[in-house]
Structure formats: C-alpha cells, structure tokens
Amino acid sequence: MDAALLPSRFQTWFASRGWTARPHQLQLIDHLSQGHSTLLIAPTGAGKTLAGFLPSLVELDARGKRKPGQAGNGIHTLYISPLKALAVDIARNLEAPVAEMGLPVRLETRTGDTPSHKRQRQKLNPPDILLTTPEQIALLLSDPASERLFSSLKTVILDELHALVTSKRGDLLALGLARLRRLAPGLRTVGLSATVAEPDDLRAYLVDQPDLGQRALSHLVEVSGGARPDIHILDSEERVPWSGHSSRYAISDIYSLIKAHNVSLLFVNTRSQAEMVFQELWRINDDTLPIALHHGSLDVGQRRKVEAAMAAGSLRAVVATSSLDMGIDWGDIDLVVNIGAPKGASRLAQRIGRANHRMDEPSKAVLVPSNRFEVLECQAALAASRRGDQDTPPLRKGALDVLAQHILGLACAAPLDLAATYDEIRSTETYRHLNWETFEKAVDFVATGGYALKSYEQYAKLRKGKDGLWRIAHPKIAQQYRLNVGTIVEAPMLKVRLVRSKADGRRTPVGRGGRVLGEMEEYFLEQLTPGDTFLFGGEVVRFEAMRENEAYVSRTHSDNPMIPSYMGGKFPLSTYLAEGVRAMLATPGSWRELPDQVRDWLEIQKEKSLLPSKDGLLVETFPRADKHYMVCYPFEGRLAHQTLGMLLTKRLERLGARPMGFVANDYALSVWGLGDLSQLFSSGRIPLDALFEEDILGDDLDAWLAESSLMKRTFRNVSVIAGLIERRHPGQEKTGRQVTVSSDLIYDVLRAHEPDHLLLKATWNDAAEGLLDISRLGELLARIRGRITHSGLPHVSPLAVPILLEIGREPVYGEAMDALLEAAAGDLVSEAME
Amino acid sequence: MSALTSHLRKYVAAPVCHDIQINGQLVGLHDSGVLWWPEESTLVVADLHLEKGSSYARRGVMLPPYDTGATLEKLAGVMDAFDPACVICLGDSFHDADGSDRLPAPYRAMLTTLQLGREWIWVTGNHDPVAPVRLCGETVDEVRFGALTFRHEPVETVGTSETAGEVCGHLHPAARVRRLGRSIRRPCFATDGTRLVLPAFGALTGGLNVTDEAYGMIFRRRQFSVFLLGNDRLFPFTASRLVGD
Structure with a gap:
C-alpha cells in the first residue's frame, strides 16, 4: 500500500512517535477516498479506531481552516459508539493527534450527559467531528434542523459494529443510516468490528441495498489476528462441584493468579457472581491487594472511580460483568480470568482480547469452570479458540416496535411521503424484508394505535394533508417523541439507600438521607422481607423497608448473606458450543484433555446409563423418594429448555403422567411427577417420539403464552419502544411499577380483542428470538426426530445429578398460579389448626 | 329462553359467593369482583x-379501544348470573366527566339493555363527579340501605359509627402473596368486618397494594382480611400474610 496516501504532516507525526502507518490504515484511506464504504475487521490493539478516523482527518486537513466570517461546514464525520463512555474516551484519545499535528479540526461529543445549552450550540454551530450514540442520532434526525445539519456529512464511523447490530439499537441505527444517506448522498460508512462469523452481514448493513436482486456489500479490510492467545483451563487441586455457579472452590487459585500478575481482569456472567467472587477474594486477601468491583447496577460515581483507578494503574484486579466488555482502554491488563461458563466462542474471544492491548503479544487467559458441565463447555470453547472459530449470531430482522418509533421520529422532522419513506426503510439490510402492508400497519399504529376498531381517528397523532404528506397533529407530539426515544428499556429499578438499622430494638422510623449505593431490579427487592440480608456493592446489607422508589438497607455483620439468585445470565449457551459439548460427550477418545474427576464422572455415566449422542436426545427416567423423574440433555440453552419444560409438562399432564414441576439449566431439563414415567415410556403408552413431536409448538404454546409473565414483560418493552406507553411524562417520571401494572392489562385486553395487532406480533417476534428461544427449540425438535433414546434406570445417573441439585435452588415452574394460592391458603389453615 | 329455564337457572346455576358479614349484614363476595346482597337482590x-x-x-x-366493550361484556355475564333487581355502581363508572358522552352507540345500547327492568344507581366518584348523560338511573353522592352505606371514597377514619357498614371502591385494592419464591398479585376485596372495599371491575384498571399507607387511614394496622380473586373462587388471607409491591 502506498504511503503517499498519507499527507506529509501525518507521516511526520507517525515518525515522531516511532510508528509507521499500518497497511490497513492506508487501505481505509484509499477505499474512502474513492467513495467506498468499508468494513474493517481487526483484533483489539490493531489501531482500529485511529484507522477509522484517519480518512476523515486527512480530508479535513486538506479542506483547511475556515476563514473568519465564512459559513460553517456542517458535520463532516459522525462517530457512533454503543457506549457513551466509549465516545468520550475516544474523543479524548483523538484530541492528542489532532493537537500535535495542528489539524484544523473541531471535535465534540454529544451524549445524554451533554448539557442542553451545548446541544443547542452544536445544532447552530456544528463541530467537524461529532462523537455520539445511536439514540442521539435518532434525536437529531427527528429535529427539523437535521436536513441542514447533515447535508454536508461525508463519513459515518460505526465502532463496535459487531455488538451494535445484535440488538434493537442496531435496528434503530440502520434506519437512521438510511435517513442520513438520503440527507447526504454519497455518504460513506466505516464499520469497525471484532472478528465475526459472517462478515458479509455487516458489510451489507453498511450500505444501501438495491430493491431487488443480490445484496450489496461494502468493501472489506481484514487484519488477521495477532499472536494466538495463550488460554488454559484452571487446573485446580480442589473438587470441581457438581452444580452451581459460585466458583467458590477456585477462589484461592484465582487469588494466586492475581498475585502472579500485574493487573488482572476477572469476568463473571452475572452481577450476583461478581458480588460473590469479590466478597470471597477479600475474605482471603491477606496481602490487601487493591481489588475492585465493577458492575452495571453500582452507582455511576463508584464505577467512574474504579475506571479511573484502573486507567491509572493503581489496581491489581477488577471483578467485572459485561459492563466492562467493550473497547474502552483500561491500561495494561496482563491476565483475563473468565469465571463460569464462556457461553460463546466469540464472546470469550472478545473478553480475552481485553488483555494486553498490543497486537503482537499473546493475550493470556485462564478459564475457571464453576461446575462439571462448565468444564466441558470451557473445553469446547478452548478448541474453538484454537481453530479461530466464531459463533456470533446472524444479523437480526428489524423489529416492528423500532420501526414505529422511527416513523414518528421522521414525521417530527418533516412531512412524510409514505412511498419514499418505505423505499428508504427497505434500503437497509435490516428492514429489506418489510412488506408494504406491514409498513402501512406501522404508520397506522403511529397515527391512531392501529386498531381494527377505528375509533381514534379524531385523536390521530399523524394526519394526511391535502398534499398527500403525513404530518404530526401537534407540536407536543414531537416533545413526547423526544422523551421516549431509544430502544433500551431497563427493568424497573429501585435505588438502594443505606440507612441506620432499626434492628437494634428502637422502633424509630428508618432514617432518611443515607448514601445511595446503587440500583437494583425491582423484582429482586420484591422478594425480600425486612431482615433479609444480601450482597450489594461488595458489602453485606440488611433489607429494612421499601419507601416509594427506594429500598432502604442497613449495614450488617452477618456472615451468611442471602445472595441474589443466579439469573442465568442473558446469554444462553451458543449453538456452536453446545454442538462442541455434545460431540465431546459422544467421543470418549476426546476425554483425555479433561481433568481426572470429570473424566471419571463421564466413565461412570457410560457404565450406569448411556452417553448422550451427538445429534440425538438421551432421556433418562428413574424413581427417587416418592416421585418419578425424567431428565433429558438437549444442550440448547436455558431459555429453550424452559420453554420445552413448560410445554412437556402440559403435554404430560394431558397424557395422565401427573407431572408436578420442572427445572432447566443450559444443558439439561428435568421434569418430575407422580406417574411412573419409566413404565409409561418403556411400555409405549407414552411414545417418546410423540412426546417430543414438533407440533408441541402449536396450541400448547399458545395457551401457555396467554398467561406467561415473560410475554407480559416483553410486551411492556415493546409498548414503550413503539410509543404506546410513555417512558416519561414531561416533568413527571413514571415509575416502572406503574408501567408494569397498566401494560399487563393492556396485553390482556389486546390479546382478547385483537390478537393480530402489530404490537402483539412484535412481542411474539421478540419472545421467539429471545426469552423463549422458540426458533432454537424448533431446530432441536427437528434434529432429534427419530433419534430419541430412552434409558430407564433404578436410580439417578451421574449426569443427572447436577440438574437435580438445582431443584430448590432455581425457581420451579409448572405449577398453576391458582394452585400456588391454594397451597398458600392451605398453609394458613394448618397454621391456624396447630 | 323460556320462563321455565330462566326460573330453573336461578337455582341450578346460581353463582357461588363467599358469604361474609359486614356490619351484621350477610353479603356475598363473588370472584368476578362484585358484591351480591341477596336480601335486597342488589349487585354492587x-x-x-x-x-x-x-x-x-x-x-x-393510544390504548386499545376495547376496554369499554370488555368491561361491559364481563358485567353482562355477571348480570346474567345474578339477575339483580338493583345495581349500584360505586363511582368512577366513567374514566372522566365526558366519558358517558363519548360512549359509542353500540356500548350505550348494551348498557341500556342491562339497565332494563332494574333499579340502577350511579354513585358519583372523583373521576365522574356528575351524572352520566343520556343514560337511565339515579345519580347520588352516597346512598344508605339498612345497615350498609354505599359511597365511592372511604371516609378516612378508623372504627367510628360513620364508617360502620361502609361499602366503597376508589382504592382498587390488590394484594400480593409470596410462596415458593414466586409471588402472585391479584385484585382483592378488603374488609375488617365493619366496612368493605371492592376491587376495581374495569378492564384497564390497575390495583393499589393493600400494604400501601392509604389503607392505614381506613383499617387498623394489618387488622383486616383480603379475598384475592381467583378462577372460580376467592382466596382469603389475613393482611399480616401479605407482602408489598
């Protein structure tokens, strides 16, 4: 690649730092100068961000200084990041080269934290480079000034694109990009991404799609990964537990690792694990090493402090959840420890990439499985990493609630021509599949709620004018839109405030005005009664009372806190790793690499029962105490298993097997009941093929969904994003609690009267992809057809022990709500009679 | 329907109520959330x-426009089952003062049909302080029948003669019960034996947990019972067994 692409001022600057421009950096300048949008795939530490900005800096340098009195040029380059902290961090890093080279470039950030006077000024006098988030783009595009603001836009840089496209934020951004392309024809996009399974998906996301035919792709620059990471699985002297997620057994091993390295990053999957690991480390921290905690619900100030200390190099270790997953530079981390299951090969690779931000040195990582199945999963992830395999999910189909939000936003900016808007939306890869009928429904939804019963015409938010264009009916609708923009709907959270305890006998009211420790999900706090203790912010606290939107807690010396229950994490085991685990189980020859105790466990399983096959399904049945158990091993992730468990229980009930409940984890599913399942299956009275028949996804699923609280929670999120329910009223924050109540009722009414409504469709799509994982369940049922093996046993098998141990620790499903009420009422009776 | 089957139905399919005493009056609580006073053939x-x-x-x-229809259909079902001589609507019958004016024609017809041949009393509420327009029935601020007084908002005192026999709505009582790590929240009746709060009947009406301090103004602390609405039955609990939201 020709270094002459780089102006001398830049070459001098590179030379002054002892650097030379890397080939991929020059390639990007070349592609963009020819007007080509480009995807850059590179591992961390490859100078990815600078590569993204260089073409813009070169162009801005050539444009020269604005003369006094000359009109502003508008925004030249937009940089969009999924994290506002990342945008701020990048701006800081970019200021140095801009100042050192004396470039005539003004760069500013714009996030939710930017004061309103500055935002106002940015609209009147825009910077050359604006660093911001997808939500801010949506906000700017809903402004009538957007046309002027973006008409001279040349480049959009999308950082961490692989992460952005996996959520509804990516949908919103795709729509925003389509609008930007219309406002600024000739716009080029630059995508910066970690390695993914399907680069073509991202390449298509970056460019305008033709109406028909093959999808268009951007140019691609790929930097092959630097040194292979040095990963191994913790080889502990301790016994690896059968089940659970605490990894307590390995704490002293982890502590030794921290001692042996300069700075370690300890990743866990959930907040409760983070709390627990942090607590346990400090319990044995005899050298008082500076070890910190970082997770999403800690107070922001607290998190910033940890981040600053990390950057300053004054910490030896940080225990973190995915809140630290993404690109921010935390200085020299020389070890990444992944505690618990990796869940996905790419996810693990990205976490490991956090270690050692220099490309040519190998990242060092240790995997700490917290139970025996996780040993297998870690082993599969390790194999994937050696092969460099990726398992990032395929590109999403654009969500309908996001579409509705976008349509309203466009109407706020300027009168809408429906046909042109439809074409614009379909020019995105994300919404390429959208048909006119659905689009019209979405417009109708925005205008009047989209109900078959056309009773709200008089209150319409959008009205069609004589010129055929659609306009918002009132300026306050634009105001409402701005307050509801965005696709992130947080679970209702309550502030956790530290107060004096009233447990010391004095019946004084709980004191006000204590320090806020952070926030916690309402559903967890709901389960507490005063006096319960739990870990929060690294200390054991005692729940005192609930006041309005705050939970009051006090300090306690209790050693044995009731830890927030493990929620399984948001990420189910990836299909790819699941396959790896099944293949490993089915091939005893591959067990050599496993720790002795895990290998013994599998050997005994082989002897006492059967091994799960690679593509089939093993179903074990056995009696235990006065119940009969069935355990199957689909390895398709907790969400799909939960859905399957719910459906199997219903079906078994109808077949007279009297099931009582079920429990699911990422690997297995257990159903138990009063009927002799071994007998029912082996006698053929309940043929297993029929039990797992794919039609289980029909009526049974429908019936269950009507009552499912998962669906109601999903509907709530969809309603907020689509703008049916307001996130906030001007001047009045609606509490999550109030929203929950009303959205449940709306769901019931809508389901009963208009089951085909746009929002119910959107809810179903979300659930099928996310919470219920129905698509994956469907694939499972198809895969195992004709390959189900039954193993009737006299007692529990080695492989079944972990899932049985989770009974009682995990929520048990399958009991009807009314039955629970009845039992609770029954308790009352016995209480009264004794 | 023939006169005979109509007559039989009253005995055969008579809805099952949970009988309780309010201020010495025997009344029935129904799992639909209505109060049935057999002695006066009155539905509240x-x-x-x-x-x-x-x-x-x-x-x-743009909330779904089906709430009025859903509420009236449910009410029609209850009326069918009880066939009351008198109906008392305990206030907030319409969500706002213009609500009765906006009532779409088919629903107006449906409501009018329900009113046929019955005494109908609209008690005013904070949402609907005025008489509904173009509808039958008598509008009152409160009404007393024998030992019971019907009003929208409870009087905020505890244990006085003024509140004995009070039957009211307004608070939308709901209760939460926790068991096996799961919690269930349902609308409910709330009573201390002298007065009674009815759950909200409307399709889009939420609930206020009975542990809220608002209930402290009308019941002695935790000295009341609730009856959670279930499918085909009610579930009684004492207030001390309930949890907040």
Whole structure:
C-alpha cells in the first residue's frame, strides 16, 4: 500500500512517535477516498479506531481552516459508539493527534450527559467531528434542523459494529443510516468490528441495498489476528462441584493468579457472581491487594472511580460483568480470568482480547469452570479458540416496535411521503424484508394505535394533508417523541439507600438521607422481607423497608448473606458450543484433555446409563423418594429448555403422567411427577417420539403464552419502544411499577380483542428470538426426530445429578398460579389448626 | 329462553359467593369482583372506568379501544348470573366527566339493555363527579340501605359509627402473596368486618397494594382480611400474610 496516501504532516507525526502507518490504515484511506464504504475487521490493539478516523482527518486537513466570517461546514464525520463512555474516551484519545499535528479540526461529543445549552450550540454551530450514540442520532434526525445539519456529512464511523447490530439499537441505527444517506448522498460508512462469523452481514448493513436482486456489500479490510492467545483451563487441586455457579472452590487459585500478575481482569456472567467472587477474594486477601468491583447496577460515581483507578494503574484486579466488555482502554491488563461458563466462542474471544492491548503479544487467559458441565463447555470453547472459530449470531430482522418509533421520529422532522419513506426503510439490510402492508400497519399504529376498531381517528397523532404528506397533529407530539426515544428499556429499578438499622430494638422510623449505593431490579427487592440480608456493592446489607422508589438497607455483620439468585445470565449457551459439548460427550477418545474427576464422572455415566449422542436426545427416567423423574440433555440453552419444560409438562399432564414441576439449566431439563414415567415410556403408552413431536409448538404454546409473565414483560418493552406507553411524562417520571401494572392489562385486553395487532406480533417476534428461544427449540425438535433414546434406570445417573441439585435452588415452574394460592391458603389453615 | 329455564337457572346455576358479614349484614363476595346482597337482590360493582382508553387517546396515548366493550361484556355475564333487581355502581363508572358522552352507540345500547327492568344507581366518584348523560338511573353522592352505606371514597377514619357498614371502591385494592419464591398479585376485596372495599371491575384498571399507607387511614394496622380473586373462587388471607409491591 502506498504511503503517499498519507499527507506529509501525518507521516511526520507517525515518525515522531516511532510508528509507521499500518497497511490497513492506508487501505481505509484509499477505499474512502474513492467513495467506498468499508468494513474493517481487526483484533483489539490493531489501531482500529485511529484507522477509522484517519480518512476523515486527512480530508479535513486538506479542506483547511475556515476563514473568519465564512459559513460553517456542517458535520463532516459522525462517530457512533454503543457506549457513551466509549465516545468520550475516544474523543479524548483523538484530541492528542489532532493537537500535535495542528489539524484544523473541531471535535465534540454529544451524549445524554451533554448539557442542553451545548446541544443547542452544536445544532447552530456544528463541530467537524461529532462523537455520539445511536439514540442521539435518532434525536437529531427527528429535529427539523437535521436536513441542514447533515447535508454536508461525508463519513459515518460505526465502532463496535459487531455488538451494535445484535440488538434493537442496531435496528434503530440502520434506519437512521438510511435517513442520513438520503440527507447526504454519497455518504460513506466505516464499520469497525471484532472478528465475526459472517462478515458479509455487516458489510451489507453498511450500505444501501438495491430493491431487488443480490445484496450489496461494502468493501472489506481484514487484519488477521495477532499472536494466538495463550488460554488454559484452571487446573485446580480442589473438587470441581457438581452444580452451581459460585466458583467458590477456585477462589484461592484465582487469588494466586492475581498475585502472579500485574493487573488482572476477572469476568463473571452475572452481577450476583461478581458480588460473590469479590466478597470471597477479600475474605482471603491477606496481602490487601487493591481489588475492585465493577458492575452495571453500582452507582455511576463508584464505577467512574474504579475506571479511573484502573486507567491509572493503581489496581491489581477488577471483578467485572459485561459492563466492562467493550473497547474502552483500561491500561495494561496482563491476565483475563473468565469465571463460569464462556457461553460463546466469540464472546470469550472478545473478553480475552481485553488483555494486553498490543497486537503482537499473546493475550493470556485462564478459564475457571464453576461446575462439571462448565468444564466441558470451557473445553469446547478452548478448541474453538484454537481453530479461530466464531459463533456470533446472524444479523437480526428489524423489529416492528423500532420501526414505529422511527416513523414518528421522521414525521417530527418533516412531512412524510409514505412511498419514499418505505423505499428508504427497505434500503437497509435490516428492514429489506418489510412488506408494504406491514409498513402501512406501522404508520397506522403511529397515527391512531392501529386498531381494527377505528375509533381514534379524531385523536390521530399523524394526519394526511391535502398534499398527500403525513404530518404530526401537534407540536407536543414531537416533545413526547423526544422523551421516549431509544430502544433500551431497563427493568424497573429501585435505588438502594443505606440507612441506620432499626434492628437494634428502637422502633424509630428508618432514617432518611443515607448514601445511595446503587440500583437494583425491582423484582429482586420484591422478594425480600425486612431482615433479609444480601450482597450489594461488595458489602453485606440488611433489607429494612421499601419507601416509594427506594429500598432502604442497613449495614450488617452477618456472615451468611442471602445472595441474589443466579439469573442465568442473558446469554444462553451458543449453538456452536453446545454442538462442541455434545460431540465431546459422544467421543470418549476426546476425554483425555479433561481433568481426572470429570473424566471419571463421564466413565461412570457410560457404565450406569448411556452417553448422550451427538445429534440425538438421551432421556433418562428413574424413581427417587416418592416421585418419578425424567431428565433429558438437549444442550440448547436455558431459555429453550424452559420453554420445552413448560410445554412437556402440559403435554404430560394431558397424557395422565401427573407431572408436578420442572427445572432447566443450559444443558439439561428435568421434569418430575407422580406417574411412573419409566413404565409409561418403556411400555409405549407414552411414545417418546410423540412426546417430543414438533407440533408441541402449536396450541400448547399458545395457551401457555396467554398467561406467561415473560410475554407480559416483553410486551411492556415493546409498548414503550413503539410509543404506546410513555417512558416519561414531561416533568413527571413514571415509575416502572406503574408501567408494569397498566401494560399487563393492556396485553390482556389486546390479546382478547385483537390478537393480530402489530404490537402483539412484535412481542411474539421478540419472545421467539429471545426469552423463549422458540426458533432454537424448533431446530432441536427437528434434529432429534427419530433419534430419541430412552434409558430407564433404578436410580439417578451421574449426569443427572447436577440438574437435580438445582431443584430448590432455581425457581420451579409448572405449577398453576391458582394452585400456588391454594397451597398458600392451605398453609394458613394448618397454621391456624396447630 | 323460556320462563321455565330462566326460573330453573336461578337455582341450578346460581353463582357461588363467599358469604361474609359486614356490619351484621350477610353479603356475598363473588370472584368476578362484585358484591351480591341477596336480601335486597342488589349487585354492587366498583370502578368500571368506562372509556378509559379513549380518555388516554385524547392525550395521544393510544390504548386499545376495547376496554369499554370488555368491561361491559364481563358485567353482562355477571348480570346474567345474578339477575339483580338493583345495581349500584360505586363511582368512577366513567374514566372522566365526558366519558358517558363519548360512549359509542353500540356500548350505550348494551348498557341500556342491562339497565332494563332494574333499579340502577350511579354513585358519583372523583373521576365522574356528575351524572352520566343520556343514560337511565339515579345519580347520588352516597346512598344508605339498612345497615350498609354505599359511597365511592372511604371516609378516612378508623372504627367510628360513620364508617360502620361502609361499602366503597376508589382504592382498587390488590394484594400480593409470596410462596415458593414466586409471588402472585391479584385484585382483592378488603374488609375488617365493619366496612368493605371492592376491587376495581374495569378492564384497564390497575390495583393499589393493600400494604400501601392509604389503607392505614381506613383499617387498623394489618387488622383486616383480603379475598384475592381467583378462577372460580376467592382466596382469603389475613393482611399480616401479605407482602408489598
């Protein structure tokens, strides 16, 4: 690649730092100068961000200084990041080269934290480079000034694109990009991404799609990964537990690792694990090493402090959840420890990439499985990493609630021509599949709620004018839109405030005005009664009372806190790793690499029962105490298993097997009941093929969904994003609690009267992809057809022990709500009679 | 329907109520959320909040327009089962003062049919302080029959003669019960034996947990019972067994 692409001022600057421009950096300048949008795939530490900005800096340098009195040029380059902290961090890093080279470039950030006077000024006098988030783009595009603001836009840089496209934020951004392309024809996009399974998906996301035919792709620059990471699985002297997620057994091993390295990053999957690991480390921290905690619900100030200390190099270790997953530079981390299951090969690779931000040195990582199945999963992830395999999910189909939000936003900016808007939306890869009928429904939804019963015409938010264009009916609708923009709907959270305890006998009211420790999900706090203790912010606290939107807690010396229950994490085991685990189980020859105790466990399983096959399904049945158990091993992730468990229980009930409940984890599913399942299956009275028949996804699923609280929670999120329910009223924050109540009722009414409504469709799509994982369940049922093996046993098998141990620790499903009420009422009776 | 089957139905399919005493009066609580007073053949229903959807739609929040229909259908089912001589709507029957005016014609007809041949009393509420327009029935601020007084908002004192026999709505009582790590929240009746709060009947009406301090103004601390609405039955609990939201 020709270094002459780089102006001398830049070459001098590179030379002054002892650097030379890397080939991929020059390639990007070349592609963009020819007007080509480009995807850059590179591992961390490859100078990815600078590569993204260089073409813009070169162009801005050539444009020269604005003369006094000359009109502003508008925004030249937009940089969009999924994290506002990342945008701020990048701006800081970019200021140095801009100042050192004396470039005539003004760069500013714009996030939710930017004061309103500055935002106002940015609209009147825009910077050359604006660093911001997808939500801010949506906000700017809903402004009538957007046309002027973006008409001279040349480049959009999308950082961490692989992460952005996996959520509804990516949908919103795709729509925003389509609008930007219309406002600024000739716009080029630059995508910066970690390695993914399907680069073509991202390449298509970056460019305008033709109406028909093959999808268009951007140019691609790929930097092959630097040194292979040095990963191994913790080889502990301790016994690896059968089940659970605490990894307590390995704490002293982890502590030794921290001692042996300069700075370690300890990743866990959930907040409760983070709390627990942090607590346990400090319990044995005899050298008082500076070890910190970082997770999403800690107070922001607290998190910033940890981040600053990390950057300053004054910490030896940080225990973190995915809140630290993404690109921010935390200085020299020389070890990444992944505690618990990796869940996905790419996810693990990205976490490991956090270690050692220099490309040519190998990242060092240790995997700490917290139970025996996780040993297998870690082993599969390790194999994937050696092969460099990726398992990032395929590109999403654009969500309908996001579409509705976008349509309203466009109407706020300027009168809408429906046909042109439809074409614009379909020019995105994300919404390429959208048909006119659905689009019209979405417009109708925005205008009047989209109900078959056309009773709200008089209150319409959008009205069609004589010129055929659609306009918002009132300026306050634009105001409402701005307050509801965005696709992130947080679970209702309550502030956790530290107060004096009233447990010391004095019946004084709980004191006000204590320090806020952070926030916690309402559903967890709901389960507490005063006096319960739990870990929060690294200390054991005692729940005192609930006041309005705050939970009051006090300090306690209790050693044995009731830890927030493990929620399984948001990420189910990836299909790819699941396959790896099944293949490993089915091939005893591959067990050599496993720790002795895990290998013994599998050997005994082989002897006492059967091994799960690679593509089939093993179903074990056995009696235990006065119940009969069935355990199957689909390895398709907790969400799909939960859905399957719910459906199997219903079906078994109808077949007279009297099931009582079920429990699911990422690997297995257990159903138990009063009927002799071994007998029912082996006698053929309940043929297993029929039990797992794919039609289980029909009526049974429908019936269950009507009552499912998962669906109601999903509907709530969809309603907020689509703008049916307001996130906030001007001047009045609606509490999550109030929203929950009303959205449940709306769901019931809508389901009963208009089951085909746009929002119910959107809810179903979300659930099928996310919470219920129905698509994956469907694939499972198809895969195992004709390959189900039954193993009737006299007692529990080695492989079944972990899932049985989770009974009682995990929520048990399958009991009807009314039955629970009845039992609770029954308790009352016995209480009264004794 | 023939006179005979209609006559039989009253005995064969008579709805099952949970009988309790309020201020010495025997009344029945039904799992639909209504109160049935057999002695007076009177049905009492609270907080219908008709036309709540359109009330929100006027402000640009397009809630489903099916709430009025859903509420009236449910009410029709209950009326069919009890065939009352008198119906008392305990206030907030319409979500706002114009609600009765906005009532779409088919629903107006449906409501009028329900009113045929019955005494109908609209008690005013904070949402609907005026008499509904173009509808039958008598509008009152409160009404006393024998030992019972029917009003929308409870009087905020505890244990006085004024509150003995009070039957009211307004608070939308709901209760939460926790068991096996799961919690269930349902609308409920709340009573201390001298007065009774009915759950809200309307399709889009939420609930206020009975552990809220608002209930402290009308019941002695935790000295009351609730009856959670279930499918085909009620579930009684004492207040001390309940948890907050």
